[in-house]
Amino acid sequence: MYFNLLSWIKLHKDKQKKFSVIDYIFRSLTEHKLRTYLTVSGIAVCIALFILFNSLGEGLNDYISGRTSSEHLERYEEMSELLDGWLNVLTSVFVIILVVAVANSMLISISERQRELGTLKAIGITSGQVRKLVFFEAWAITGLAFLIGTLLGIALALGCDQLFTSAGSGGEGLGWFFAPAKITFRTIISAAFISIVAGTLAALYPALRAASLKPAEALRYE
């Protein structure tokens, strides 16, 4: 219900007589533009690099498997495992960066808005709803970063593919760099999954902290 794109756009027209949590989050994110841009672009770069490396890795795997005779199969499998290992390490690094970036942004946002959260609680917003606000905000950041990062990642992978293919047209003596990038649906889904998981993990602590605020104490906050 909350992530209906059309209603999200329509919400900004007063004639619609609609005001929901999406509107509240949108206003909050656009108010702190610099922080939102920095967080979203940082995460988008991580997602783009994830897509780039995975696409190059998939391409390389395909390239090697297509050219490996049965006697070299064992060596190919070793290489493939090594490659997968490195990709897993890279993925873990990206997830950590994502979680830290989003959690940091959310914690700053919550400490800046203590009085606001106290007011919301005073006028009837429950702790569970405050938790939802924080999670929705984190998912909005990672969702936007995923869209930008995916487009950037695909562009980078295609760019690398183009670059390496044209560089290699003179011969094949330069080794694995000539493997064409392969952008798969699985890579995109993995990036989406990582974004959701990272967004959720990052929002956990800030959400619990925001929900546990005592309204009277939060209202006294200067």
Added chain:
Amino acid sequence: MNEKNRTNPGNRKGHDTLQKQAEGRKPKEKTPLIEVKHLQKVFTVGQMKVKALGEVSFVIQQGEFIALQGASGAGKSTLLQLLGGLEQPSSGSIRISGTKLHGMSEDELARFRKENVGFVFQFFNLIPTLTALENVMVSRMFDPESEVEAAWDYAVELLTRMALEKRMSHRPSELSGGEQQRVAIARALLNRPKLLLADEPTGNVDSGSGKHIMELFKKENRTGTTIILATHNSEIASYANRIMKMKDGRIM
């Protein structure tokens, strides 16, 4: 303040709704809305225990307009926060409409506040990123669409009643202190609360706006809403039907 708007609260539709509301809600006989017994609040500051409120007992009937008058530190704000369920008492009990606040969970209290209590703060506490209309609507942001639409119409009506019909799409930073406080009053009234708690509502506005705000409270009280207002100003307190003087955490 736009004089034309003030003298012409005009919106006939809003006025009629106000009247109907008053007829529907005015009790046939006075019934206690609030029953407070032996209420105490002690804050712990480091190693020290500070008694903010000591052994307070009173009854407030439905439809009353009460002023809690006292100097700074007398316990007015603490009492308002206890009555609104923002703080838990150290001992004693509070009943509002027969519902015992003591022992309710945070979420139960939040729901209780949404349905029964409106808050007006000294520093308005409007959300800076939202427009005046959205600020009034903010407590309904999790509600289903159908309910939001009805609340939206009422929010527009309330802001019109507050003479803010031309300021609905303005953010708090674009409004004067008096206008911000009237938005805060509209927000407090959106859910048609039985009880309106106002903590120094005129403390941060000029005297003209202060008088206008008090007139609005008076008008709202005539519709049957019980109002408890904390102030140190005797002129402001004189708008109330009953004055409860507070000193050192006690009612005199």
